[in-house]
Amino acid sequence: GQQLNQSPQSMFIQEGEDVSMNCTSSSIFNTWLWYKQEPGEGPVLLIALYKAGELTSNGRLTAQFGITRKDSFLNISASIPSDVGIYFCAGQLTRNQFYFGTGTSLTVIP
């Protein structure tokens, strides 16, 4: 199946810094989603985006659906230690055309 390219692959940041990551695809999608996965747990849905250009926030998290429909961005402001985990993007065209990104591992140094 298709896999989306996420970057960066990993990040090591100081507590309080802002974080940016992105996800790109060669195909367009109707929906972009962002998940966070902590060790030994299932991914948790953070933000879902349904319209090109849409900008949606969830607390300190903000995500955008790219205008071209081929990319999406996630920003985390003022990072805290509990932000640690792996962040996955996912692009969806139909209910069964659903593809995950390669993941961005985030480490926050107190």
Added chain:
Amino acid sequence: DGGITQSPKYLFRKEGQNVTLSCEQNLNHDAMYWYRQDPGQGLRLIYYSQIVNDFQKGDIAEGYSVSREKKESFPLTVTSAQKNPTAFYLCASTESGTSGGRYFGPGTRLTVT
């Protein structure tokens, strides 16, 4: 509370034995999915089911089997034919409609020795 439950959290089996992983959801979702995740890797689709009594192979179905006798339940059997069964298995379900987000269970870590 609505959600997806997977049991057990950890499962140990000897090589050559079949093992069944449980997945139950009370979200009233039509579609359910099984994924496999290896250390440091993304998620790969094993099987999915859009309605009761129907299921489709995903990208890595070999060595696995599923059933969907009830809307709420989608068990996965890892058979002895699966060459590398040790992995983290995730069940998910999706809201009705084409744009529904996919929701995941807490996962089952299977170790086969």
